[in-house]
Amino acid sequence: xxxxxxxxxxxxxxxxxxxxxxxxxxxxxxxxxxxxxxxxxxxxxxxxxxxxxxxxxxxxxxxxxxxxxxxxxxxxxxxxxxxxxxxxxxxxxxxxxxxxxxxxxxxxxxxxxxxxxxxxxxxxxxxxxxxxxxxxxxxxxxxxxxxxxxxxxxxxxxxxxxxxxxxxxxxxxxxxxxxxxxxxxxxxxxxxxxxxxxxxxxxxxxxxxxxxxxxxxxxxxxxxxxxxxxxxxxxxxxxxxxxxxxxxxxxxxxxxxxxxxxxxxxxxxxxxxxxxxxxxxxxxxxxxxxxxxxxxxxxxxxxxxxxxxxxxxxxxxxxxxxxxxxxxxxxxxxxxxxxxxxxxxxxxxxxxxxxxxxxxxxxxxxxxxxxxxxxxxxxxxxxxxxxxxxxxxxxxxxxxxxxx
Amino acid sequence: xxxxxxxxxxxxxxxxxxxxxxxxxxxxxxxxxxxxxxxxxxxxxxxxxxxxxxxxxxxxxxxxxxxxxxxxxxxxxxxxxxxxxxxxxxxxxxxxxxxxxxxxxxxxxxxxxxxxxxxxxxxxxxxxxxxxxxxxxxxxxxxxxxxxxxxxxxxxxxxxxxxxxxxxxxxxxxxxxxxxxxxxxxxxxxxxxxxxxxxxxxxxxxxxxxxxxxxxxxxxxxxxxxxxxxxxxxxxxxxxxxxxxxxxxxxxxxxxxxxxxxxxxxxxxxx
Amino acid sequence: xxxxxxxxxxxxxxxxxxxxxxxxxxxxxxxxxxxxxxxxxxxxxxxxxxxxxxxxxxxxxxxxxxxxxxxxxxxxxxxxxxxxxxxxxxxxxxxxxxxxxxxxxxxxxxxxxxxxxxxxxxxxxxxxxxxxxxxxxxxxxxxxxxxxxxxxxxxxxxxxxxxxxxxxxxxxxxxxxxxxxxxxxxxxxxxxxxxxxxxxxxxxxxxxxxxxxxxxxxxxxxxxxxxxxxxxxxxxxxxxxxxxxxxxxxxxxxxxxxxxxxxxxxxxxxxxxxxxxxxxxxxxxxxxxxxxxxxxxxxxxx
Numbered sequence: 020x021x022x023x024x025x026x027x028x029x030x031x032x033x034x035x036x037x038x039x040x041x042x043x044x045x046x047x048x049x050x051x052x053x054x055x056x057x058x059x060x061x062x063x064x065x066x067x068x069x070x071x072x073x074x075x076x077x078x079x080x081x082x083x084x085x086x087x088x089x090x091x092x093x094x095x096x097x098x099x100x101x102x103x104x105x106x107x108x109x110x111x112x113x114x115x116x117x118x119x120x121x122x123x124x125x126x127x128x129x130x131x132x133x134x135x136x137x138x139x140x141x142x143x144x145x146x147x148x149x150x151x152x153x154x155x156x157x158x159x160x161x162x163x164x165x166x167x168x169x170x171x172x173x174x175x176x177x178x179x180x181x182x183x184x185x186x187x188x189x190x191x192x193x194x195x196x197x198x199x200x201x202x203x204x205x206x207x208x209x210x211x212x213x214x215x216x217x218x219x220x221x222x223x224x225x226x227x228x229x230x231x232x233x234x235x236x237x238x239x240x241x242x243x244x245x246x247x248x249x250x251x252x253x254x255x256x257x258x259x260x261x262x263x264x265x266x267x268x269x270x271x272x273x274x275x276x277x278x279x280x281x282x283x284x285x286x287x288x289x290x291x292x293x294x295x296x297x298x299x300x301x302x303x304x305x306x307x308x309x310x311x312x313x314x315x316x317x318x319x320x321x322x323x324x325x326x327x328x329x330x331x332x333x334x335x336x337x338x339x340x341x342x343x344x345x346x347x348x349x350x351x352x353x354x355x356x357x358x359x360x361x362x363x364x365x366x367x368x369x370x371x372x373x374x375x376x377x378x379x380x381x382x383x384x385x386x387x388x389x390x391x392x393x394x395x396x397x398x399x400x401x402x403x404x405x406x407x408x409x410x411x412x413x414x415x416x417x418x419x420x421x422x423x
Numbered sequence: 424x425x426x427x428x429x430x431x432x433x434x435x436x437x438x439x440x441x442x443x444x445x446x447x448x449x450x451x452x453x454x455x456x457x458x459x460x461x462x463x464x465x466x467x468x469x470x471x472x473x474x475x476x477x478x479x480x481x482x483x484x485x486x487x488x489x490x491x492x493x494x495x496x497x498x499x500x501x502x503x504x505x506x507x508x509x510x511x512x513x514x515x516x517x518x519x520x521x522x523x524x525x526x527x528x529x530x531x532x533x534x535x536x537x538x539x540x541x542x543x544x545x546x547x548x549x550x551x552x553x554x555x556x557x558x559x560x561x562x563x564x565x566x567x568x569x570x571x572x573x574x575x576x577x578x579x580x581x582x583x584x585x586x587x588x589x590x591x592x593x594x595x596x597x598x599x600x601x602x603x604x605x606x607x608x609x610x611x612x613x614x615x616x617x618x619x620x621x622x623x624x625x626x627x628x629x630x631x632x633x634x635x636x637x638x639x640x641x642x643x644x645x646x647x648x649x650x651x652x653x654x655x656x657x658x659x660x661x662x663x664x665x666x667x668x669x670x671x672x673x674x675x676x677x678x679x680x681x682x683x684x685x686x687x688x689x690x691x692x693x694x
Numbered sequence: 695x696x697x698x699x700x701x702x703x704x705x706x707x708x709x710x711x712x713x714x715x716x717x718x719x720x721x722x723x724x725x726x727x728x729x730x731x732x733x734x735x736x737x738x739x740x741x742x743x744x745x746x747x748x749x750x751x752x753x754x755x756x757x758x759x760x761x762x763x764x765x766x767x768x769x770x771x772x773x774x775x776x777x778x779x780x781x782x783x784x785x786x787x788x789x790x791x792x793x794x795x796x797x798x799x800x801x802x803x804x805x806x807x808x809x810x811x812x813x814x815x816x817x818x819x820x821x822x823x824x825x826x827x828x829x830x831x832x833x834x835x836x837x838x839x840x841x842x843x844x845x846x847x848x849x850x851x852x853x854x855x856x857x858x859x860x861x862x863x864x865x866x867x868x869x870x871x872x873x874x875x876x877x878x879x880x881x882x883x884x885x886x887x888x889x890x891x892x893x894x895x896x897x898x899x900x901x902x903x904x905x906x907x908x909x910x911x912x913x914x915x916x917x918x919x920x921x922x923x924x925x926x927x928x929x930x931x932x933x934x935x936x937x938x939x940x941x942x943x944x945x946x947x948x949x950x951x952x953x954x955x956x957x958x959x960x961x962x963x964x965x966x967x968x969x970x971x972x973x974x975x976x977x978x979x980x981x982x983x984x985x986x987x988x989x990x991x992x993x994x995x996x
Contacts, residue, residue: 079638082649088961093636095745096546096555253855253944263461387962398945400857431801438795439812442870446815448838449827463836507719514716518709526717533728539931539952540976543959543968544731544738567723597712626820628934644822651826651938658830665823672818680811687875688882
């Protein structure tokens, strides 16, 4: 009896140890999330890499909601992945744990680079993103909603609201449209009303200006009137709601272009509304290699390989995405029309707003602050005025801002 | 007298409905095709039975891995739990020693320090001992349960001292006594402890949440909770996964129902 | 194995050491994984530790700053208060339902085993899946809940999008999934009440209600106390069920203490602050539990 028990225990121990085996350096991990087809495209490239070099890079998908927390605990728990897809926010938060890449690839061939405190490049930019407006053409056409196309005069938010209100309470419509719950999707509206967040980073801001209050009030009214649904804050996944075909528009970003390929209804990207001017927020995802993963050299080798034109363009063209690689031309194929609109949005964004957002991103913990801010705007039980919310946000941002 | 009994049966029946219907509904929903899942006129049972959701769930790469991890953790931890908690229960039941009341109190007080209160320092401790992202973190620490200790102690109190004494007089070592006398005579309590331990580890969520970062090491509950976050309104795979996760407990429950009831009574009525 | 000649001394020595050896593994695990973290947590609560403070020496001692900060943290106070409300509401409900179902189960009924099994089954379902089950039933205009509502001729009710509904659905889901457990505790206690007491009451002409009030209820003292304390502790640390049922609810309306602390540490990286919040939570749970204990004891001496 004893013998049986001990043997069973031994077998179990072996199984557990096997399950916890450390990867040797012919196997790396790359943390990843996908909004659309990014994961599939990257996987093809990883398969190519395996053929060429015999090194396996395992794509480890994590839901975006948990992504940063997962990365943080892995790094803190000394289980850092060799590579990870990262946003500027991640790069900023983890910059002391990311390897410098100046000697790994030719950084002069790329825009949207991210630097650490010593001025070293710590990212390989993979794509550029911009916010934009998706519409459900079937719903719009069925309800006589007018919308501008690329090249037409761009509508104001007031005109946008008037048109989209034609959808309210119609059959098959849950709400006129959706606005992603992330603060990042709301901030361009400030720029669209001529509000630069920081007049002097990080001591003087324009968040309490009348123009800013006007924008926040507009947003609060949208939720109160049922123009935008509260479901967004329950599911925290507007894309999955837009897919149901029950919403006329979705304010999101170009990462959904490839994601929406399989939608069963007719859709398009149209110019975002403006108030004082047009504006969008640029962002971008990169690859970063982490210190302490045990596979630093192999990670850098991969980044060098990935930075080469053939591979990099295969990625941006495959998804497709706007490319940060200078001199590359991406063939958007079936998505040419949609991307034309995004490129137009970017072209019409004043450089000062781009710079302002770069300053904003450098504030640690900025995203949870603006997320809470936008959630409070939508919250039906919120009792604060638009000005109060903006004042609180300003205070919080100043407190969190880097002091150097 | 008769009227009372009929009323009782009616109430009992309503309760059966309340407790059973939601479970049956989720299982039946797991067999519905996607168009039925999102239909505006849902029915209780599927109009068209399909295994598509199960196919999707099982083919989702690592699903088999999650089930394996959960089994591994549950069985290993139960094994360890039975041994160490019986040992402790025995010590508290059959020995008088200097700090026995103090230790009893210490063990009792650890109930006041559930994992949820010490999540962050647990993370630090796991890190320090190299247990972060290891399934061992789900197997060893949770195996020491005060409830288990008291369960075993209650039962072992009923083993007559004479048997133990005479074994000692015959020169048997303490270890021998434990394995040859205590363990075999504690079978009913051990069965109860084993079943509860298996259930607790199978259903654990917070331990894996804190300790595990690699998706390949997820246990089933952690995986299901993660997918809920990611897919929001995409229920098809989640329903199938949830249904599958209930199966082992269902089997264990049907076979060992009496032990569960017994165990609840004994752990609830300690001291 | 030959007989060992034991001296009396070695026998006594063994008696002293052996129990510690048997308790060893458990005590070791408790020390390392419960007591040590508790002490570390208390230490963290006085520092500005973050998830990225890679060596403990990087964390600075900041005294009571965290405790001052948490008193200012509206969201923490809200989460704590929300949890207290949940406890105050759910404990009596859980107590009542499990007691009543237990009373039902000790009546003369056929197929008692079946009923008991069915009522106990939800206890076996993991909290994660319980949350999923009820989200699936309650969510949206086309969930089972609203389908039934509509079939009764009413308009669909706003369910999980409505903060109040979401909050009460948490209460409901918890009571649904845990009543079976406490029911069994009561059943055992009920069965241990001597028949003779009831027979004597019968002869005095007592009706059902009087029997319950004067015999049954008082005899359940130990069970009642146990149930109150266990349910209190359990509701205070509620977490996985809420995660899958509402995710913290529409606009944090179902955000409770454990979720808040978890996110403070692992999503906002504020380890020191989260630790101080854990300490506060622990103090409050202890106070509530002690209150329960003493109130119940006092009730005895009436």
